[in-house]
Amino acid sequence: MKDRLFDAVIFDLDGVITQTALVHSLAWKQMFDNYLREREEAHGELFLEFSHQDDYLPFVDGKPRYKGVQSFLESRNIELPFGDASDSPETETVCGIGNRKNIAFNNILEIDGVKEYPSTVELIHTLKEQGIHVGVASSSKNCKQVLETAGLLELMETRIDGVVSAELGLNGKPEPDIFTTAADRMGVAYDRTVVVEDAVSGVMAGKKGNFGLVLGIAREENTEELYVGGADIVVEDISEIGIEGIEEWFIAGLEKDNWDLVYHGYDPGKEKTRETLLTLGNGYFGARGSLEESNADEHHYPGTYMAGLFNRLTSKVAGRDIENEDFVNVTSWSQLSFRIDGGEWLDIDKVKILSMRRRLHIDVGIYCRKLVVRDAEGRETSIRSRRIVSMDDPHLAILRYCVTPLNYKGHIEIRTELNGTHINDGVERYRSLNQQHITAVKEGTANRLQYVEVKTTQSDIHIAMASRIDAEKGKDAVVDFEYLTDKGKAVTLVSCEVEQDESFDLVKTTVIYRSDDEGVEDALATAITRAEQAADFQTLLEASAAAWKSIWEKADIQLKGDRLAQKLLRVHIFHMMGSISPHNASIDAGIPARGLHGEAYRGHIFWDEIYILPFYFMHFPEAARSVLMYRYNRLNEARKYAAEYGEKGAMFPWQSGSDGREETQVIHLNPLSGKWGEDHSSLQRHVSLAIAYNTIMYGHYTNDKSFMDEHGAELLLEISRFWAGKAEKDEKTGRYSIGGVMGPDEFHEKYPNSEKGGLKNNAYSNLMSIWVIGKTMGILKQMDTQKKASLFDKIAFSMEELGHWEKVIKQLNLDISNDGIIAQYEGYFDLEELDWDYYRSKYKNIYRMDRLLKAEGKSPDDYKVAKQADMLMTYYNLDREVVNTLLGNLGYKLPAGYLKKNLNYYLQRTSHGSTLSRVVHAKLAGMVGDHKLSWELYLGALTSDYQDVQGGTTAEGIHAGVMAGTVLAAINTFAGLDLLGDIVRINPELPEHWRKISFNFVFKGVSYRCEVSQEGVMLIPDSDVVVEINGKRKDLLMGEVLIQQ
CATH class of the missing domain: 2.70.98.40 (Glycoside hydrolase, family 65, N-terminal domain)
Structure with missing residues (x-):
């Protein structure tokens, strides 16, 4: 017996299995026409009869009964109380009128009986004979009665209908609840399940449910509408496709679709977003x-x-x-x-x-x-x-x-x-x-x-x-x-x-x-x-x-079990490669935060490369090197910038463009209020920490000693010099403090009631700076003596500075509460709490709480409200044990479970106003063992540009950081690839529905093929290496296949 290509088919009832769609339409017409005539007599409203084409299809078809009543009445500007499902048909409520329709439907059914679609019934029998699960999912509360009348009820392994939905509290179409519940009850994976629907709301539900095939049946000459709604294939009758056509989809069609981004129809309001996501690029231009x-x-x-x-x-x-x-x-x-x-x-x-x-x-x-x-x-x-x-x-x-x-x-x-x-x-x-x-x-x-x-x-x-x-x-x-x-x-x-x-x-x-x-x-x-x-x-x-094929051979991620994630991971890699490709090895340019896709942020380069470059380190190191050279080529400008502010070393700008000067605006327009206000975001000096982090990690991933000797070490010295120079000692406490900076959370620019921008002892900046300084000192120790002496002469660096650095990395100050919460910055605990429920109910979309508060005449500086991860970002960059060591070296010992406590604390106070926010929090949720939360946050990040969750920002350009971040999260957070140490470590935590993820990567000159499944890990290197899988070390020969259960 051949292996099954798919496991289940879930059918809608009306218009798919039985010809009761017209019965429903006639029942709705009888009921609504009678009701509208009653209103004409009672209220003098002009009677306009209920139409199948203009009323039934757009407002009622495929929806739960009461939702259909409500939708139609709203279209006629009729307001009624919703009522309760127990309302009698005489009650003038949404539910009461819906119950009138049920009476009309039953009367027609009793007189005319039920007609089936023979081709659908034939397919159901064929599926049953081949051991494929069959279920029915319908909004109708008459589903069981209709199937019994037709003699088909026994063929259905599961039935999720209007009655069951009400019992379980399921959302109606276009939400996928009835289909996912049917699949769950049959114990089948969504990506190996077919949904068959004739209504637009039904195919929308199938698409939202991420099913392997959404098959539309165009009974109403609505082929284009079904495609727009999300159908993969549309036929007028199921005989046009049959089981052979379904199998062909799962053999070839689905895999082809996983490589395509498709838009059906034309929606002017979405055009600019689609233009962004359909952008073509090659790194030189887009x-x-x-x-x-x-x-x-x-x-x-x-x-x-x-x-x-x-x-x-x-x-x-x-x-x-x-x-x-x-x-x-x-x-x-x-x-x-x-x-x-x-x-x-x-x-x-x-x-x-x-x-x-x-x-x-x-x-x-x-x-x-x-x-x-x-x-x-x-x-x-x-x-x-x-x-x-x-x-x-x-x-x-x-x-x-x-x-x-x-x-x-x-x-x-x-x-x-x-x-x-x-x-x-x-x-x-x-x-x-x-x-x-x-x-x-x-x-x-x-x-x-x-x-x-x-x-x-x-x-x-x-x-x-x-x-x-x-x-x-x-x-x-x-x-x-x-x-x-x-x-x-x-x-x-x-x-x-x-x-x-x-x-x-x-x-x-x-x-x-x-x-x-x-x-x-x-x-x-x-x-x-x-x-x-x-x-x-x-x-x-x-x-x-052919050039694209070469790229995909290195960069592709193959995923089994999640159709949407597979497509979007490839979309994200495609747009990353369109923004920076191997062609960029000879181009002096950074990575614009919004790609080569639009004019948002004026095409400037921020710190987003901290989310982006690790992908290039392990796939296209020559492109990553060019991005670091973009920074090195502007090192003198960063030195000048630091000198202007009386600082030592190199202070890179928050926003960089052509020549490396600070491009950040000094005033910013709030589109909600239409007012311009002061902009202190240039104080995000942590951008230099991102540059240093990427320089260190590039050397770590690639062993490119020539770059580190000729360029990297100088970058690191000047950045470390800057941060050590900003550290000022408090003689009373004996600790050093860093002030006048902002962290990654852009909602907090200054202290309440202060005119001067900047905050003191931002935890992220302090922890990352001591890590960078420590790493720089380590790199200097390993550097060739003559090259090091030459570099010291070039930048007038003295050993006395190293002595100061040693003190700073052991005595820098943090603000930590008694129960182990690390303050985002000194004074954070004194801020007011925000009434999140109030603002959610008032504005719905609260991503940009800063703009909402300012439009109300308030300031986010007064509240514990964050745009994105700030202190927690440290744990995104560094291994948890490394951060613990940094804290220990500073003399801080935190209680057990402190990271989970910090995650919960800050998540409750974060609006996710940056698309990057969910990427970071998803990784940390996985680190503390909350895998359900990790997946929810990851999915929000993965779909953020695809669904344009910020209400139009994708139209202005992609968010390159979140695209790269979600690709890396698939590899690091879920497949569990850890390259922060000297050997490859893999500790997988795949989402339950991901059956397998496969990818290639390069680390320290060795190429690997990796496959991670729910059963285990397979790893193939092209050189002799030592690896660690789930905590167990293994010597692996070139070409040897390691399979670890």
């Missing part, structure tokens, strides 16, 4: 996934961004001259449109969209779109496009655009352009600032070529783009080309006569260069030459796909 026919407006924002490309402008804000350096949106290249017979150019917001599907093929880096529209004249057109930002050649992008008339023939004209006339306009709160960052230099067209050169207005970097336009439409077709230019713009019009069902293809091959690219003398000439000589679409596609 291009948002905007629709080709769109322009920058309320719902769309085309954008192309290049690593390290900034421009500085001054704006008048709140009566002050404010200087900002921004990430530049360069020339637009991906915009195309078409028109028919000289009419209007296609406007996506002015035509009827019959269907739209966008698919990002993550494995090969191709963004595809299929669109069918109908214009005002009834002409239907198919538009297909494929877009690539080459991972093989960082200067190359390719776009194929295909127009097919479906019910007409005519003269089709396609317009494509290079446009460098726009401003930065991707973030609404920046719109009062000067955003004209590029100006035209040169534009032109030639034989099937268009080109535009612009330059940044202040940094004076030239950006050149050239595109070759190729048209494809049969051997004998007459294709006309027309060329137009305007300042900063080059336009090509391509047209020909096209018959019905005939396709007209245009291929646009674009090359992009900058004047500061290494080895490039003339950016425009280079771009034009390369565009002319570029290969055909298929060749370029295959080359890029």
